[in-house]
Amino acid sequence: MAQPQASTPSAPPPPPTTLLATLKAFTKAQETRAALSRELDDALSSFLSGTPSPLTNLIPTTPEPVSASTCASEAVRPPNELELGEVLRIGFTGILEVRQEVDTLQAVLRVVFKRDDLADVLEKVEKLEGDRLKETIQRDQLRRLAVLAPEEDFTQAIADANKKRQELALEINEESREISAEIAELSADEEG
Numbered sequence: 091m092a093q094p095q096a097s098t099p100s101a102p103p104p105p106p107t108t109l110l111a112t113l114k115a116f117t118k119a120q121e122t123r124a125a126l127s128r129e130l131d132d133a134l135s136s137f138l139s140g141t142p143s144p145l146t147n148l149i150p151t152t153p154e155p156v157s158a159s160t161c162a163s164e165a166v167r168p169p170n171e172l173e174l175g176e177v178l179r180i181g182f183t184g185i186l187e188v189r190q191e192v193d194t195l196q197a198v199l200r201v202v203f204k205r206d207d208l209a210d211v212l213e214k215v216e217k218l219e220g221d222r223l224k225e226t227i228q229r230d231q232l233r234r235l236a237v238l239a240p241e242e243d244f245t246q247a248i249a250d251a252n253k254k255r256q257e258l259a260l261e262i263n264e265e266s267r268e269i270s271a272e273i274a275e276l277s278a279d280e281e282g
Contacts, residue, residue: 105198109205110276113269116195116212120266123188123219127226130181134230136168138237143168185223192216208272215265222258225251 106112136143169177192212199209229251236244 105194105202109199109203110273110280112195112198112203113208113273113276116192116269117266117273119188119191119195120215123185126181126184126188130178131226133169133174133177133181134233137171137174138233140168189216189219208269211265211268215262218258218262218265222255222262225255225258229255 106115132143193216196209196212196216199205199212229248232244232248232251235242236248
C-alpha cells in the first residue's frame with residue numbers, strides 16, 4: 091500500500107465574476123464537502139471495523155484532484171492508526187478549505203452582487219454544516235469508544251447522533267434549494 095502523501099496547498103482560485111458562477115461555485119463546494127465527509131466516514135468505519143474499504147482521492151498521488159479511485163486495487167486492508175491520522179488530517183484540511191471558499195463566496199455575494207439574501211443562505215448553510223460536523227465528531231468518538239470499551243453500550247447514543255446528523259442534512263438541503271432555484275432562474279435568463 092502506498093504511503094499517504096499530502097499535496098502542497100495551491101493558491102485559491104480567483105472569485106467568480108458572475109452571480110451564476112458564484113452560486114455554481116457554492117454548489118461545487120458543497121459537493122466537495124460531501125465527498126470529503128464520505129471519505130472520512132469510510133476511512134474511520136474501515137479502521138473501526140477492521141474491514142478494508144476502497145481508498146479514493148483523499149491521498150492524492152498527483153497534483154491534480156482525481157474523480158475516481160486511484161488506489162482502490164491497493165485497499166487490501168483497513169488503514170492503520172498512522173494512515174487513518176493522515177487521512178483525517180487531509181480530509182479535515184479539505185473541509186476547512188471548503189469553509190474558507192464559502193466564506194469568500196458569501197463576501198462576493200454581499201459586496202460585489204449586493205445579494206445579502208443569498209449570502210445569508212450560505213451563512214445559514216455554513217452554520218448547519220458546522221453543527222453537522224460537530225455531531226459527526228461526537229458520533230465518531232462514541233464509535234471509537236464502542237470499540238475500545240465493548241462492555242459499554244453506545245448503540246443508542248450513536249443512533250441519536252446519526253438521527254441529529256440526518257436532521258441537519260435535511261435542513262442543509264432545504265436551505266440549499268433556494269440556491270438551486272436561483273441557479274435555475276439565472277441559467278434560464280442566460281439562455282433566453
